[in-house]
Amino acid sequence: xxxxFDLALYLVTDPRLVAARGLLATVDAAxxxxxxxxxxxxxxxxxxxxxxxxxxxxxxxxxxxxxxIINDRVDVAVAAEADGVHLGQDDMxxxxxxxxxxxxxxxxxxxxxxxxxASSDLSVVDYxxxxxxxxxxxxxxxGAAIGTAGVTAIRALTRLPIVGIGGIDAxxxxxxxxxxxxxxxxxxxxxxxxxxxxxxxxxxxxxxxAR
Amino acid sequence: xxxxFDLALYLVTDPRLVAARGLLATVDAAxxxxxxxxxxxxxxxxxxxxxxxxxxxxxxxxxxxxxxIINDRVDVAVAAEADGVHLGQDDMxxxxxxxxxxxxxxxxxxxxxxxxxASSDLSVVDYxxxxxxxxxxxxxxxGAAIGTAGVTAIRALTRLPIVGIGGIDAxxxxxxxxxxxxxxxxxxxxxxxxxxxxxxxxxxxxxxxAR
Numbered sequence: 001x002x003x004x005f006d007l008a009l010y011l012v013t014d015p016r017l018v019a020a021r022g023l024l025a026t027v028d029a030a031x032x033x034x035x036x037x038x039x040x041x042x043x044x045x046x047x048x049x050x051x052x053x054x055x056x057x058x059x060x061x062x063x064x065x066x067x068x069i070i071n072d073r074v075d076v077a078v079a080a081e082a083d084g085v086h087l088g089q090d091d092m093x094x095x096x097x098x099x100x101x102x103x104x105x106x107x108x109x110x111x112x113x114x115x116x117x118a119s120s121d122l123s124v125v126d127y128x129x130x131x132x133x134x135x136x137x138x139x140x141x142x143g144a145a146i147g148t149a150g151v152t153a154i155r156a157l158t159r160l161p162i163v164g165i166g167g168i169d170a171x172x173x174x175x176x177x178x179x180x181x182x183x184x185x186x187x188x189x190x191x192x193x194x195x196x197x198x199x200x201x202x203x204x205x206x207x208x209x210a211r
Numbered sequence: 212x213x214x215x216f217d218l219a220l221y222l223v224t225d226p227r228l229v230a231a232r233g234l235l236a237t238v239d240a241a242x243x244x245x246x247x248x249x250x251x252x253x254x255x256x257x258x259x260x261x262x263x264x265x266x267x268x269x270x271x272x273x274x275x276x277x278x279x280i281i282n283d284r285v286d287v288a289v290a291a292e293a294d295g296v297h298l299g300q301d302d303m304x305x306x307x308x309x310x311x312x313x314x315x316x317x318x319x320x321x322x323x324x325x326x327x328x329a330s331s332d333l334s335v336v337d338y339x340x341x342x343x344x345x346x347x348x349x350x351x352x353x354g355a356a357i358g359t360a361g362v363t364a365i366r367a368l369t370r371l372p373i374v375g376i377g378g379i380d381a382x383x384x385x386x387x388x389x390x391x392x393x394x395x396x397x398x399x400x401x402x403x404x405x406x407x408x409x410x411x412x413x414x415x416x417x418x419x420x421a422r
Contacts, residue, residue: 046299046301046302047283047285047298047301047302047303048300048301048302048303048304049301051303051304051307072258073284073286074258074286074290075284075285075286075289075303075308075311076303078286078311079285079303079307079308079310079311087258088257089259090257090258090259090260091257091258091259092258092259092262092286092287092290093259093262096262096290097286097290099290100286100289100290
């Protein structure tokens with residue numbers, strides 16, 4: 001059983017979008033504004049840099065009680081003592097990842113549609129990332145946009161916590177929650193905002209109001 | 212202590228070069244021709260495919276007593292029960308990898324020059340990959356060619372087994388061994404050969420004669 005976590009406002013980092021401000025400064029601002037969970041995502045980065053970044057983020061987030069999730073790399077998550085891993089459908093199978101992570105870490109899985117939901121081993125998964133809700137430029141290999149109806153379709157299939165992702169801003173966030181998501185994951189809406197803390201606060205207010 | 216291994220003829224796979232013949236068929240031919248150790252390397256591949264390929268290679272190689280090494284991904288190596296991991300200087304630090312791998316698996320590290328040798332934690336490493344001996348087209352981020360003199364320079368610094376890598380064919384293989392390497396790693400010389408088994412046999416003969 002993984003420790004409790006809150007998907008309400010789930011920040012996914014993007015190396016290009018945080019480059020000017022810096023990764024740590026962006027994440028720090030986001031959690032000050034109300035982000036409840038943070039995923040380090042950089043598919044192009046080598047392992048050594050990922051471990052270093054993960055350790056720095058862990059040092060920032062652990063005292064605040066904010067879980068740190070690592071995208072894809074189970075080895076990086078274990079080396080940096082992160083709180084969990086988020087897997088795409090092309091990443092290591094959930095059962096293989098769980099075997100390496102042990103029972104206490106958080107394991108998330110992306111599902112884009114009911115077929116992916118049906119074919120996935122969800123017995124070892126703690127939450128689902130559902131999307132893309134809207135088409136987005138920050139993830140080149142994302143599937144077709146599924147809209148809030150797609151969130152509702154997955155909601156009907158599982159009791160696992162769900163976080164909607166893909167092109168979500170403060171306006172859409174309320175709709176995603178009302179469609180059945182427990183939380184909203186954002187990349188650009190915080191990482192590319194002129195003021196990430198203010199952006200996070202606006203998103204969090206919309207999410208809290210809709211829950 | 213890792214189990215004994217023989218670096219004599221070290222095959223590193225390349226997904227583009229094995230595409231026509233197939234990964235398993237290429238590796239099968241190489242070990243029939245005398246390859247003594249095999250590294251699965253595909254920096255662009257996602258985790259799920261790497262685990263699948265590693266498991267298939269492990270099933271092929273384990274009955275032959277040929278160790279399977281995974282490039283970079285410690286998590287993939289553990290999930291597929293591979294025999295070890297090979298790290299570049301940008302990959303996870305050797306100490307972090309060893310902590311995940313445990314004491315029994317083989318850990319290799321690339322060093323391109325004495326400075327990289329000096330700055331690396333070799334206390335947890337089982338062998339060194341030294342190169343590129345010659346400039347090569349199969350690894351875009353390889354450093355400057357170091358020649359056989361570069362192999363000799365590293366040989367003088369360590370008692371760890373050394374495998375030379377980078378642009379090595381049967382002609383150069385003897386020189387690399389005489390320069391102090393325990394073995395020769397090849398990509399194109401086997402993967403791009405019209406007959407990988409014959410190519411491996413010629414390389415192995417040159418290496419055996421020079422050792």
